[in-house]
Every structure is written in structure tokens, then in C-alpha cells.
Amino acid sequence: MWLCCLGRQAYWKFLSAAMPPATTTKLALGASSTTSSPTQPRLQFEELVDVIMRVESRVSPADHTTSSSSMDDAHITPRTSTKRKRSVGWVWPINGRGADKDMSVRFEDLMARLLMYARNVKVDASTQQLRTVLRLIRSLIDTMSERSAAFERKTQDMLCELGALDMVHTQLCRKRNEPDLYVLYLQLCCSEAQHSSSLTLFATANATSRFHGVVRYAELIDTATSLMRNGNAKVQDAWIPLLMVRRQTLGWTRLLPLLHACGVISPLPSIATAFLTTWNYMWLCCVLDAVGVTMDRIETSPWSCSPPSCSKPRSSCAKSSRRMAVRTPPLCRLTPAPTRTPCALQLGLRPILRPSRRRRRGARPCRRSTL
Amino acid sequence: MSAQHTVNHSFDLHGSMRVLQLLQALCEGHNLQVQNFLREQKGSKHRNVNLVAATVDFLFEMHQMISADNIRLATQVSAVVVRWGDGWDGGLCSGPSSLMVMS
Numbered sequence: 027m028w029l030c031c032l033g034r035q036a037y038w039k040f041l042s043a044a045m046p047p048a049t050t051t052k053l054a055l056g057a058s059s060t061t062s063s064p065t066q067p068r069l070q071f072e073e074l075v076d077v078i079m080r081v082e083s084r085v086s087p088a089d090h091t092t093s094s095s096s097m098d099d100a101h102i103t104p105r106t107s108t109k110r111k112r113s114v115g116w117v118w119p120i121n122g123r124g125a126d127k128d129m130s131v132r133f134e135d136l137m138a139r140l141l142m143y144a145r146n147v148k149v150d151a152s153t154q155q156l157r158t159v160l161r162l163i164r165s166l167i168d169t170m171s172e173r174s175a176a177f178e179r180k181t182q183d184m185l186c187e188l189g190a191l192d193m194v195h196t197q198l199c200r201k202r203n204e205p206d207l208y209v210l211y212l213q214l215c216c217s218e219a220q221h222s223s224s225l226t227l228f229a230t231a232n233a234t235s236r237f238h239g240v241v242r243y244a245e246l247i248d249t250a251t252s253l254m255r256n257g258n259a260k261v262q263d264a265w266i267p268l269l270m271v272r273r274q275t276l277g278w279t280r281l282l283p284l285l286h287a288c289g290v291i292s293p294l295p296s297i298a299t300a301f302l303t304t305w306n307y308m309w310l311c312c313v314l315d316a317v318g319v320t321m322d323r324i325e326t327s328p329w330s331c332s333p334p335s336c337s338k339p340r341s342s343c344a345k346s347s348r349r350m351a352v353r354t355p356p357l358c359r360l361t362p363a364p365t366r367t368p369c370a371l372q373l374g375l376r377p378i379l380r381p382s383r384r385r386r387r388g389a390r391p392c393r394r395s396t397l
Numbered sequence: 398m399s400a401q402h403t404v405n406h407s408f409d410l411h412g413s414m415r416v417l418q419l420l421q422a423l424c425e426g427h428n429l430q431v432q433n434f435l436r437e438q439k440g441s442k443h444r445n446v447n448l449v450a451a452t453v454d455f456l457f458e459m460h461q462m463i464s465a466d467n468i469r470l471a472t473q474v475s476a477v478v479v480r481w482g483d484g485w486d487g488g489l490c491s492g493p494s495s496l497m498v499m500s
Contacts, residue, residue: 247415250422257426265423266434 138188145193156197160249163190167252175256182253186261194250195268417473420448424480432481449481 144159163185171178185191254261424432433439435448456474463471 244415247419251415251419254422255425257428259426259428262423262426262428262431266431269434270438 134184134188137185141185141189141193145189145196147197157245160194160245163249164252171256178256179258182255182258182261186253186264190249190253191261191264191268194246194253195265198246198250413470414473417452417470417477420452421473421477421480424477435481452477452481 140159140162144156147156147159166185167178167181170181254265420435424435432449436450437447452474456471456478459467459471459474
């Protein structure tokens with residue numbers, strides 16, 4: 027089992043990176059976390075890490091004690107040995123924490139947390155961490171498939187429901203803005219082959235660069251394949267809506283609020299926005315590059331979707347983004363809602379401290395607050 | 398063939414294998430909806446990609462140069478094509494099956 031090979035301390039160290047800050051008072055890890063004290067999320071998370079490691083060891087086919095158990099065994103309640111925890115340097119229990127015997131921490135809770143973490147991992151920055159989560163997914167599916175096809179399917183369904191598919195898709199599309207990346211890759215490779223008499227056609231500069239992208243995400247593709255192999259129709263069907271949705275093209279109507287938030291421009295009157303042309307749009311892109319605003323930051327801006335702290339699913343964010351684009355008047359879009367300012371702060375954007383011109387003149391309040 | 402081409406050749410074979418395995422997993426189990434989607438992405442805002450035709454063309458391009466180096470890839474392409482033809486209830490007059498016959 028790869029988790030054992032990885033080493034307990036190294037695995038803990040990795041998972042510590044996925045932990046929320048110690049000031050977090052609530053961690054969505056199950057019912058028990060809603061009544062947590064500020065110091066408990068860390069403990070719960072570590073406990074869940076321990077759970078997932080023990081679950082994986084329990085579902086091993088070599089373990090005769092659980093060979094006939096059901097999938098519900100994965101939903102175990104952690105009844106951990108104090109000696110075992112102390113042996114890895116973890117102080118336990120703390121503040122009577124050990125008396126909390128009926129706390130129900132589920133395997134799915136930890137997996138959901140890990141998948142959410144993996145979804146937000148930047149490919150360039152934390153490739154190794156992303157790979158670790160991907161290997162964990164594949165390891166779980168492989169382990170279950172060794173037992174039976176039914177176990178494998180249930181594991182696939184469970185991981186899909188927890189967001190594994192969304193995570194893989196998000197990572198495949200990251201920095202490329204192409205949801206159908208992996209579909210197009212094959213098409214491009216085949217079309218290249220049509221114009222040549224040799225497979226070495228793949229070695230042309232263009233095709234090689236494209237394939238480099240595929241190989242770079244090889245583990246993502248392997249994980250995607252693993253998630254739906256043996257004809258899991260549920261997971262297969264879940265791919266279609268993901269592939270159909272393309273992220274909104276970066277338009278100038280989305281750029282303006284961002285520039286405003288960055289302090290690059292002052293709030294523009296609506297008549298000025300009407301004169302923005304394509305050339306202006308390109309100029310704005312240059313400005314964006316100059317101020318170091320990348321596509322990733324735009325995608326996680328408070329006006330688009332999925333900021334790091336956003337718990338809403340991507341689909342609902344996309345809907346709200348479209349709704350905003352349709353209903354919100356241009357001037358209102360220039361004025362960020364006060365409630366969104368913390369998101370901008372998280373992104374390192376300079377907050378807007380002055381009111382918009384229109385508000386200063388006593389015009390009617392912005393309709394954005396009603397959205 | 399130059400050394401670099403040889404390296405790139407094997408490099409790309411691995412990538413092709415992965416993509417084809419993904420396609421095979423997508424169309425396994427006679428999932429008509431996914432099979433149709435791979436042939437035609439109705440409702441999509443971007444251009445249509447007919448992966449069935451592309452894969453069949455790819456197989457035709459490949460079969461003339463099958464060797465020990467790429468036999469696994471050829472087998473994988475064939476498996477994907479067979480999966481697409483499998484369980485197509487519309488018969489040979491519609492869908493991927495007809496595409497393969499016409500190719």
C-alpha cells in the first residue's frame with residue numbers, strides 16, 4: 027500500500043498543508059465539527075487523517091477480518107489507540123478530548139476535504155501534493171477493485187459525489203480555459219496524423235507541445251480513467267455537463283470591475299464604458315499584465331467564481347456570474363459590494379475605500395445589493 | 398529517423414495511450430449518451446469534435462506501420478473503435494457504427 031510506503035510522518039506533513047488556519051472556528055468535516063472549539067479543527071483533521079490511513083489498511087484484501095465486510099465499514103467511527111497516536115508525536119487527548127467517544131467522523135468527510143484541497147492546488151506550485159491526492163484516489167479504487175466489481179463501482183460513485191471528478195476536471199482545465207482539453211487533444215493528434223504517412227508526425231513541434239500538456243497531466247488522465255473504468259455510467263454521465271461548460275471568455279465587462287478593485291482605474295461612468303472597443307480591451311489586457319493580474323486571479327475574483335474560500339459549487343457560481351452579467355447595470359458592476367471586499371483582500375487586491383461617484387452624488391442605490 | 402524523433406515518438410505514444418484509455422473508459426458499458434457526445438457535442442458553444450471519425454482515421458493511418466514498438470497503441474485504438482461500435486442500438490444506419498462503416 028503506497029500510503030505505508032510514503033511514511034507516516036511525511037504523509038502527516040503533507041496533510042498539514044491542507045489544514046485550515048488555527049483560527050478557523052468551523053471546519054466542514056461532519057456534524058461534530060459544528061460544535062468545535064477554535065483549536066479542535068486541527069485535531070479533527072489529524073484524526074481524520076488517521077482514519078483514512080486505517081480505512082485503507084482495513085480494506086486491504088489481505089486483511090481476513092474485513093474480507094467479507096460491506097462498504098459501510100468505510101464509515102467507521104475512529105476508536106483510536108492512545109498509544110499509537112503518541113508514538114507519532116501527537117499529544118492526545120487534550121482538554122478531555124478523549125472522552126468524546128461518540129464523535130462520528132466519516133471517511134467521506136476527509137476525502138471531501140482532501141479533494142477540495144486538491145482542486146485548489148496550483149499545478150506549478152504543488153504538483154507533488156496534487157499527485158499524492160490523485161494516487162490516493164487511484165489506490166482506493168484499485169484496492170476496492172481487487173475485492174469485487176461492486177466495491178469498485180461504489181467507490182467510484184462515492185468519490186465522484188465527493189468531488190473527485192470536478193477536481194480532476196478543474197485541474198485539467200487549469201490555466202488553459204479549455205474544458206474540452208482532453209477531447210481536443212486526441213482530435214488534434216489524429217488530424218496531424220491524417221496529413222502524414224508516419225506516426226512520427228507526433229514529433230512535429232506543434233503536436234509535441236500539445237502532447238506535452240497531456241503527459242504533464244498524465245496522472246490526472248489516469249485518475250479520470252480510473253474513476254469511470256469498467257463502465258460506470260454514473261461517472262461517465264457526470265462528465266458531459268463538465269465538458270459542455272466553457273468558462274466565460276474574459277470580456278471587458280469583467281475586466282473593468284477587476285481594474286477598479288486593483289486601483290488601476292477610477293470608477294468609470296457608464297457612458298465611458300460604452301466607448302470601449304476591442305483595441306481598448308487589448309490595452310486593458312496589457313494593463314492587467316503590467317499589474318501582475320493573471321487569469322487565475324481573474325477567475326477567482328469576487329466577480330467571477332470560486333474564490334479560495336468559496337464553498338459554493340462551481341456550477342452555482344457560474345450561474346450567479348451569468349445572472350450578474352445580464353441583470354446588473356454597468357455602473358453597478360463598477361462598484362464592488364461591501365460584502366465581497368474580504369474576498370478581494372484574500373486575493374491581495376487593494377480594497378475600495380471610497381464610494382462611487384454616483385453614490386456621492388446621491389443617486390439611487392446600486393441594485394447589485396439585491397442580487 | 399533521428400534520435401530526437403525516436404525519443405519523441407515513444408514520448409507521444411504514451412500520451413496517445415492515455416488519451417485512448419480515457420476514451421475507452423468514457424464509452425465503456427454501452428453508454429449511448431456518452432457515445433453520442435463523443436461523436437457530436439450538441440449544445441456546446443465551441444466547435445464540434447467528432448472523435449469517432451478521428452479515431453477511425455487514426456486507426457487507418459496506423460495500420461500500415463504497425464510494429465513491435467506501437468502494437469500496444471494499435472491494440473488500444475482498435476479497442477476504442479470496437480467499444481464505439483459495441484452496443485449501438487441504432488444499428489449501422491446511424492451513430493458511430495455508420496461512421497466507421499463509411500470510413
